[in-house]
Amino acid sequence: MSLPAVQQVICAIKVVLGEDGSERGAKKLAKIRENSIFFRLELRKMGFEVLGDNDSPVMPIMLYNFAKMPAFSRECLRQNVATVVVGFPATPLLLARARICISASQSREDLIRGLEVISKVGDLVGIK
Template sequence: MLAILPAVPSHLEEVLREQIAEGQPRTHRPWKKIIVIVEGIYSMEGEICKLPEIIAICKKYKAYTYIDEAHSIGAVGKSGRGVSELLGVDTADIDIMTGTFTKSFGSCGGYIAGSNELIKYLKYTCPAHLYATSISPPAAQQIISCAQKLAQIRENNNFFRTELQKMGFEVLGDDDSPVMPIMLYNPAKIPAFSRECLRQNVAVVTAAFPATPLLLARARICISASHSREDLVKALEVISRVGDLVGIKYFPVEPLKQQQEGKTLKFD
């Protein structure tokens, strides 16, 4: 059984109890295996999963843990090893780990990590592996070089997120998360926000139904290590002006706090 669940430990435990008690549909026979699949960082919310609690529950109910670190590998953790490193989780407690080199590393390919038995099985039975070619040397070097940029990416992300929140935007996600969604809510505001930002030379990615619930439209900000502080401040100025124009600042601005911290930004 594959169970894709929200990263809420209490809900996970409730679902596991129910599935173990009821068994398979129609026959109600016991499940042979229960696999709990979670994301390291959820791509539309920017929230980091509660991995230690999830692993503890999986051990309690003898379920397998499968974590997809597509948005967290290379982005969080002291050396960029993902949520497991960030939260101090022993990777031996995770049954299956997958990730991609196309996001944080800007390269191609991906990986799957697990027990020797699992990896040997996949090598001989997985079509994607059997009929694929090895990763090219330039792509491998790109992955290695990106590791040197991780600290700057985290610094830029946290600065940008903090300043957006001070301006009154509703920004989802946790600190250190590279996924930075600004809530728009009304789908009608998507073209107005994205096109006006683009007209002022700031490109933003928007997400709406069916990728998100109908009335939970959002814009996702993507920051890189190559962005200078000047670049970030200019982008903040544009987003602030457009946010006022479109009406998506849902919280009060914090000018006093900015002055006290000596980080006040001036906007036209």
Template sequence: MEGSIVRLPEVVALKKKYKAYLYLDEAHSVGAMGPHGKGAVDYFGLNPADIDIMMGTFTKSFGAAGGYIGGTKSLINHLRLNSHSSIYSSTMAPCVVQQIISSMKIMLGKDGTLEGKRRIQQLKWNTRYFRRRLQEMGFIVYGNKDSPVVPLLMFMPSKIASFCRMCLERGVGVVVVGFPATPMTKCRARFCMSASHTKDMIDKVR
């Protein structure tokens, strides 16, 4: 919601110091951040083994459905045997699994091309460019410069519906968020950047 990135190296250091467990949500970062698109761990160049439980979704960067939990073999076996959502849910459809595998191969360059790397670099450029141009225009934008989630503050709840309608009239689809999902005075439009956005598209929004 804030377009922020956790200060993961410091969190990992605290985890080691106090012998705690670390659960990391990579839903908005996997496939979108880091030199290899592997998320916040990749972004900071950390060892994935330092994260006890890693969670993410296949609905965003992978364009599929469902999600994942990563951890030790004993942890995953425990979840399989005791988690109601695992026991009572149906298995993924083969076409969804294939979509995930194909997307992952592209991201990691295992499809024999540099398309995955190109898209990751393009997304990074799009994100920084869009954020910078909004700030130059005087808008207040939350979050980290490399976060593809770009919250633009509107402050007044009465602006939300009008802003959304005016954007749609101009061919721009936005997600607007207000209370109770945000504090009353921190209503916002939430832009989610994509590698498929061209500079012309971004300039049109701006």
């Protein structure tokens, strides 16, 4: 890592730990946890198989079929929802997935919009 990048990481850790004298880090961590729990539970209610811990902001949605990866990714992107699809050789051939990443800066409306798009695309490509 370059020295400026290392300094940026150190500053970010200080914010998260509250060493900057504010509660900004604690508030961001609480918000990302809240957003992550909400989003993951809603995906599961819709019928998606989602891996990982309930409060993790990285959510692998199982696609299974390698051929469904590009359709899922392109259709989500067409509707302004970014996903990262991962398949073979990064995963076993029949364990393809899409990864969704949640942030603390997303509003509830942003999350609901993302869920609506992912639900429609999930129905379209048959992964629910």
